[in-house]
Amino acid sequence: MSILVLTTNPANPKLDEELVRAIHAEIGGTVNWLHQSIAIEFINPKAAASLQIARDIIGDTKVDANLVPVLNRRKKLLIADMDSTMINEECIDELGAALGIKEQIAEITERAMRGELDFEEALDARVGLLKGLPLDQVKEVRRERISYAAGGRVLIQTMKTHGAYTALVSGGFTLFADYFGKRIGFDEATANVLEFNDDRLTGTVARPIVDKDTKLAKLQQLAAEQNLSLDDTMAVGDGANDLMMIRAAGMGVAIHAKPIVAAEAQYQFNHSDLSGLLYLQGYEEADLVRQ
Numbered sequence: 001m002s003i004l005v006l007t008t009n010p011a012n013p014k015l016d017e018e019l020v021r022a023i024h025a026e027i028g029g030t031v032n033w034l035h036q037s038i039a040i041e042f043i044n045p046k047a048a049a050s051l052q053i054a055r056d057i058i059g060d061t062k063v064d065a066n067l068v069p070v071l072n073r074r075k076k077l078l079i080a081d082m083d084s085t086m087i088n089e090e091c092i093d094e095l096g097a098a099l100g101i102k103e104q105i106a107e108i109t110e111r112a113m114r115g116e117l118d119f120e121e122a123l124d125a126r127v128g129l130l131k132g133l134p135l136d137q138v139k140e141v142r143r144e145r146i147s148y149a150a151g152g153r154v155l156i157q158t159m160k161t162h163g164a165y166t167a168l169v170s171g172g173f174t175l176f177a178d179y180f181g182k183r184i185g186f187d188e189a190t191a192n193v194l195e196f197n198d199d200r201l202t203g204t205v206a207r208p209i210v211d212k213d214t215k216l217a218k219l220q221q222l223a224a225e226q227n228l229s230l231d232d233t234m235a236v237g238d239g240a241n242d243l244m245m246i247r248a249a250g251m252g253v254a255i256h257a258k259p260i261v262a263a264e265a266q267y268q269f270n271h272s273d274l275s276g277l278l279y280l281q282g283y284e285e286a287d288l289v290r291q
């Protein structure tokens, strides 16, 4: 049995009764609002192609449709990317801004996240450009140029309250991942280590680096440690280096993702914020933990 879940951006909800009626008329199933005007599920839709039918009816409306299995719906492990997933920026681009070279760095970031460049080479090239940046300025970037992605804290707090373990796994840097991971509420964070000499960046990253293999390995390791099947896990990210963990997780979600990631992920959010990941798991408004 499966469930079709529609979600929209809570800050600008586009899920109305008319759209719900139009989809219900075609796919059937039992309708249940998970959060009025923000998330709804169709339990056991009749049509075999209900997902595609729903997406065709939705068209350009800013609503996401995903078809989830009933089995193992609530996940016990979440592994999440940081940059452009749990926070709105790419930290390395913002570090570049501190040196007046944001565009030069952002262009490499964009291509790496699209999977057009080797991740490690692209990381080395960009970090090399940051050589000499003082630690104080790194901390200033962290304080002033980074914003939390909407829905992140409620996602983590709700899953943790219901017994899940949460891990942030970033190809970015520990100076950001440890800091933001802790503030969002993650149980742990893994990221690359920027090297310093005399409180200035040396332009190098400690080995081994955190790349797509590290992210996948972390998912597998944490699942094994907690005696979980991969069916019990959820992964979320936006970049090419997230694709392996997204594919391996029981529920792998591409969020506002690069085309290569969106095309290969089973679950996609193009409009919803991170709280939408809770509705995919069947949480309802009353279950959400906001603190």
Ligand SMILES: [Mg+2]
Pocket: 081, 082, 083, 084, 085, 237, 238, 239
């Ligand atoms: Mg990312």
